[in-house]
Amino acid sequence: MTALIRNLARNTFVRYAFSGGSALVTEEVVLFLTHGLMKFPLWLATGLAYLIAFGVNFSINRMLTFADHGAREGAVHKQTVRFALLVSVNLGVTQVLMYSLTGAGVNYLIAKPLSTVVITLYNFWLYKHWVFKPETVAQAEPGAQVGSGAQGEPGAVAEAQPAPEAPASEVSA
Numbered sequence: 001m002t003a004l005i006r007n008l009a010r011n012t013f014v015r016y017a018f019s020g021g022s023a024l025v026t027e028e029v030v031l032f033l034t035h036g037l038m039k040f041p042l043w044l045a046t047g048l049a050y051l052i053a054f055g056v057n058f059s060i061n062r063m064l065t066f067a068d069h070g071a072r073e074g075a076v077h078k079q080t081v082r083f084a085l086l087v088s089v090n091l092g093v094t095q096v097l098m099y100s101l102t103g104a105g106v107n108y109l110i111a112k113p114l115s116t117v118v119i120t121l122y123n124f125w126l127y128k129h130w131v132f133k134p135e136t137v138a139q140a141e142p143g144a145q146v147g148s149g150a151q152g153e154p155g156a157v158a159e160a161q162p163a164p165e166a167p168a169s170e171v172s173a
Contacts, residue, residue, distance in 0.1 A: 016065045019056075019057055019061050019065050022060055023053040023054075023060070026052060027049040028109065028112060030048060030049035030053070031045055031049040034048055042102070043095065050087070050094060054084075061132060066127060066132035073134060079132055086126055090119050093119060097111070097115035097118060098111050098115055101115065
């Protein structure tokens with residue numbers, strides 16, 4: 001049983017699901033508090049809930065989900081901008097889906113997870129290949145060590161190679 005849990009914890013998609021689940025719970029709680037209890041308009045409550053969940057989701061994805069793929073070594077400002085752009089698109093999609101589903105009679109607390117499922121289908125790929133895409137070895141300085149750990153270990157990135165023009169004898173280690 002312990003081995004199964006360890007294997008699941010190493011799986012990027014399982015960590016992605018954990019991050020998304022944590023953000024969804026955060027979002028649902030904020031949505032209920034702001035719209036259900038405090039009677040904020042649905043558009044405002046949905047937006048606030050989405051923005052608060054933004055921080056939860058970004059942090060877990062960067063530090064846990066995509067860490068083995070170089071997310072921690074990536075430039076946090078680039079990742080934040082990309083994540084914010086994607087969140088902006090997702091917020092628009094969420095708003096359209098929320099109003100469409102609630103307009104069709106679906107309870108807002110059910111409509112939100114349904115809209116999240118739609119967004120989840122394309123976000124995993126975009127997070128992995130665009131938002132948290134590790135910096136390429138070619139972008140590192142020649143001879144600079146990128147990442148940590150031995151090659152083949154999670155989080156390890158190969159040492160940058162010298163530029164092809166420079167003879168190996170002229171490159172300092």
